[in-house]
Amino acid sequence: MDFPDHLQAVFEQGQRMRQQGYRGRFAPTPSGPLHLGNLRTALISWLHARLQCGQWLLRIDDLDTPRIRAGATASAQEDLRWLGLLWNGPVLLQSQRRGLYSSVLSALRRADLLYPCRCSRRQLGPGRRYPGTCRQLSRGWDPQNGRLPAWRLRVLAADEPHCGDLVLRRADGFIAYHLATAVDELALGITDVVRGDDLAPVCRAQRAVIAVLDRSPPRYRHVPLLFDAAGQKLSKREQAQGLAPLREQGLTAEQVLGRLAASLNLVPEGSALSASELQQHLQQRPELLQDCLQTLDS
Known part of the structure; x- marks a missing residue:
C-alpha cells in the first residue's frame, strides 16, 4: 500500500537497521513487578541477541493505561540491571509513540x-x-x-x-x-522476537498486520513458560513473586541467574554465574540455547 512520505521514511529506516544485523527486544507490560517467568524470558532473549553479537532493546508496552501500575517501569529496569541484562539505547515507551x-x-x-x-x-x-x-x-x-x-x-x-x-x-x-507491536517491530528494525510461548498464537495476527503493511515479519522464537509448584504458569495477575523475596533471602544475582538457567538445562543445578559468564558458557555450547527455543518462521 502507499504510505505518506513520513511513514515510508520510518519503515525504510527500520529496514536499514535490520540489514545491519541482529536486533532483538524485550517488551514487558508495566502491570506489576516482573515475575521469574518474565525474567527467564528476558534472559533467553538477551542471550540470543548477545550470542549473535546483536542489539537488544527494551520496550515498555504501556498503552493499556488501566493495567499500568505505578513504579512498574522503573522496577523492571532495576531488575534487569541487577541481573546484568543491559539493553542498547534508550528505553522505548509505546505511550510516547501513539x-x-x-x-x-x-x-x-x-x-x-x-x-x-x-x-x-x-x-x-x-x-x-x-x-x-x-x-x-x-x-x-x-x-x-x-x-x-x-x-x-x-x-x-x-x-x-x-x-x-x-x-x-x-x-x-x-x-x-497487535497494531502497536507490528508497527514497532518494523519501525525499530527488529529481526528476531524471543518471547514466552503463551504468545505464540498471536503470531498470525501480527503477521497479518505486517502483510497489509507490505513488509516482512521478524523471526519468532518462543521460550517455555515457567510454572509454580502447583503447575500453574506464573502471572502478574496472580501476583506471582519476582526478585524481591529472593533478594530478601540474600541470594545474589549470580545465584538467581544460575537458577533460571538451570531450569532450562543450560547449566547444572546449583550453578551461580553472571550474565556474561553464562554468555561465555553458551558460546561453547550454543546448541543448549537452541534446544529451549521453539521457532515459528513459517
Whole structure:
C-alpha cells in the first residue's frame, strides 16, 4: 500500500537497521513487578541477541493505561540491571509513540482497509475467530448510543487464512496490541522476537498486520513458560513473586541467574554465574540455547 512520505521514511529506516544485523527486544507490560517467568524470558532473549553479537532493546508496552501500575517501569529496569541484562539505547515507551500508530491507522483507513465494528466480546464469545459480521455493513464511524465503534482490519485470506479481521483500534479509543507491536517491530528494525510461548498464537495476527503493511515479519522464537509448584504458569495477575523475596533471602544475582538457567538445562543445578559468564558458557555450547527455543518462521 502507499504510505505518506513520513511513514515510508520510518519503515525504510527500520529496514536499514535490520540489514545491519541482529536486533532483538524485550517488551514487558508495566502491570506489576516482573515475575521469574518474565525474567527467564528476558534472559533467553538477551542471550540470543548477545550470542549473535546483536542489539537488544527494551520496550515498555504501556498503552493499556488501566493495567499500568505505578513504579512498574522503573522496577523492571532495576531488575534487569541487577541481573546484568543491559539493553542498547534508550528505553522505548509505546505511550510516547501513539502518533506513529495513529498515522498508520489513518493510512489504513484512507486505503479502505479498516471498517467500523460494533460487536461486543460478549456477542462473539471467547477465543472465536471474528466471523465478519460488520464487514459489509454501513453503520458509520460516529458514536451510537454513546459508544464509538472498534476499527477492524480487513485481513486478506491470502495473507492469513485462519486469522479473521483484527481490531486495531478498540472501541474505548486505545490502540490495539497487535497494531502497536507490528508497527514497532518494523519501525525499530527488529529481526528476531524471543518471547514466552503463551504468545505464540498471536503470531498470525501480527503477521497479518505486517502483510497489509507490505513488509516482512521478524523471526519468532518462543521460550517455555515457567510454572509454580502447583503447575500453574506464573502471572502478574496472580501476583506471582519476582526478585524481591529472593533478594530478601540474600541470594545474589549470580545465584538467581544460575537458577533460571538451570531450569532450562543450560547449566547444572546449583550453578551461580553472571550474565556474561553464562554468555561465555553458551558460546561453547550454543546448541543448549537452541534446544529451549521453539521457532515459528513459517
